[in-house]
Amino acid sequence: MKNISALILAGGKSSRMGRDKALVCYQGKPMLKRVYEVAQECTQEVYILTPWCDRYKHILPSDCNYLTESQSGNGPLYGLYQGLKQISTQWILLLACDLPLLKTKIIQKWINDLEQVHEEILAVVPHNSVNWEPMCGFYRHHILPELQSLIQTGGHSFQECFSDIKVQALSITPEVKLMLHNCNTPEDLNKAF
Template sequence: MSAEPLAALILAGGLSRRMGADKALLDLAGTPMLRHTWEIAQTLTPAVWVVTAWPERYQACLPASAQWILETAPLPNTPPSGPLVAFAQALPQVEADWVLLLPCDLPALRVEVLAQWQQALPQVPPGAIAYLPHQPQGWEPLCGFYRRTCLPNLQTYVATGGRSFQQWLAQQPVQAIPNVPAEMLVNCNTPADWARYRAQLPLQTPDNAG
């Protein structure tokens, strides 16, 4: 069976300590954030997986057809080891030339922007392992595309104790996505962040609530 051109992995394994509530289940205009992200990914590819240590927590907010990859902890009764390890655990289970990696907590994701990035993938240099936004503080590893061929290198890095996306990507050839809308990468980590973001959304009234 040939690989899909694109698959998507949505990471829903964070502990949301600073938020004080599960960010995947925060209400975004009547839709849980995880469902919002899943629906966007589904417009780009039918091959979408949610990567989480707690699938039972989220099954009610997604269709029965949703696909899951179980993130495992290094030891029983310990939390997962972070997004890089989750990615390394999930990537071998996906057959695709490119993988779109997303978190579940970017409320301003825009499907038309992701579609533009997807259309640019054939122009990414063959040696580049990823196509990612770049900011002054470094790469944005959780909103971009990875070639599946990065898997052996990723597994080696994780096996030697590596846990940092930034340190791993600093050792790799990565192509930067140009002209990334800054609002696409807005991340809400605290109740105050979430309140500020929601305050700028259009008010839901009976006329515009759908």
């Protein structure tokens, strides 16, 4: 599928990690670089949304596409909104920078299946019996007005967003559950080994 870009969010405060988690190494490689490499294998273009573009230039390719986060600290939903305003592909694969166990094979299968997704579906996101996993999900470009409306009325969570739009669930198998392990704390990182 050609009309898809990846947007990696690298603008969080990393307060629970105690240092910039994008630069924290997993098996000798910074987590942001791991996520970037998987995204690059799966999509046409990869964008990094961050307020600190210079901070990551030493770990990513020189031709990396940076989008400057204009208002950091507003959360990932606002990050998706900022990215969608600057990226024009039909689909965006949204990724957090703290997912060191991403698997190209799984994401590529999900991308191939997007061709079958009905036009009224605005997001395709992993879901278990309780929670959505929005930080490794697919969003149609024309979700933008819905996001803008939600943000303007004070909304800031993906759960609020998903209650107002049509979302298609991706099932979470044991392999997918492992892949979606995110590392917010040093303990999370230790569990990933």
